[in-house]
Ligand SMILES: C=CC1=C(C)c2cc3[nH]c(cc4nc(cc5[nH]c(cc1n2)c(C)c5CCC(=O)O)C(CCC(=O)O)=C4C)c(C)c3C=C
Ligand SMILES: [Fe+2]
């Protein structure tokens with residue numbers, strides 16, 4: 080009997096923390112028209128002329144700090160997730176892993192599924208919240224590659240899973256051991272996005288970023304908005320932990336370049352809280368399903384140190400979903416297309 084194919088796709092990471100591998104990675108990643116969405120000439124000048132030569136060595140230094148004996152944490156946990164999902168789904172399924180940039184490549188993973196002549200392919204971009212720069216880019220690239228095949232199997236894409244109950248529960252469970260109620264404040268720090276990418280994604284053209292809290296609540300107008308989905312993920316985790324609204328803040332990290340990105344910036348929230356006297360902060364990073372440079376370095380190291388400089392004591396990261404067995408169970412539900420039964424709030 081033919082198998083059902085499953086393809087997990089995460090962002091990608093350099094092959095090694097050497098300057099040349101980090102430059103190769105940044106080049107492929109940032110030349111993507113969905114990531115740096117400006118005109119191609121300016122993108123080429125910016126990426127190849129400035130970011131890759133100058134940021135490359137700085138990023139390589141950071142990658143060296145997060146690199147472990149198992150390599151890049153993002154790749155290590157992605158492989159674990161693939162292996163554990165294969166065990167969970169059994170031999171009627173063939174599970175492959177790919178990275179959007181660098182290795183293992185999408186081309187190789189798709190070729191493996193093609194060789195097996197799988198009945199269907201279910202693609203899961205491993206980003207809980209939809210963004211054109213992450214999920215959109217994965218879907219576009221796969222469609223480009225598969226469009227050249229003679230026989231194209233049934234193929235389906237998971238667009239987002241920001242409200243998946245199993246995923247929400249694992250984030251909450253990972254937090255419980257730190258006793259969230261003992262912290263001065265909780266942050267839900269999502270990967271940032273340029274504001275223009277949020278407004279471009281607003282098909283009504285008159286909703287996102289128009290009023291101060293337009294996307295602090297998910298509704299039927301902003302249902303594909305990265306910010307609105309991020310707020311929804313945060314709200315659901317907070318509800319699981321019985322956190323009152325005033326006890327937590329949704330914020331956005333990792334800004335690149337000078338254009339405005341989605342606010343509030345995590346670093347500014349940290350400074351503000353420290354100056355108001357907060358000492359201990361618990362930080363979730365629910366845009367990722369695996370720990371990576373952004374969590375292990377930017378939050379655990381950089382933000383912790385900055386917060387201490389402003390008079391705080393501790394920034395405690397809640398670890399990501401990584402290889403938690405309940406996350407793999409939730410992932411199996413996402414692959415098998417569990418029904419989405421939550422009713423969206425009417426637009427405000
Ligand atoms: C939620 C998923 C991600 C979105 C959306 C995203 C957008 C985005 N990122 C950059 C620039 C950089 N991101 C970097 C690292 C990085 N980004 C994500 C995820 C998303 N990025 C992950 C998982 C990682 C970590 C990878 C790892 O190896 O651990 C980096 C590289 C690190 C550095 O030099 O700081 C850059 C650069 C832009 C411009 C962008 C635009 C929408
Ligand atoms: Fe990024």
Ligand SMILES: [Fe+2]
Nearest residue numbers: 287294301304
């Ligand atoms: Fe929005």
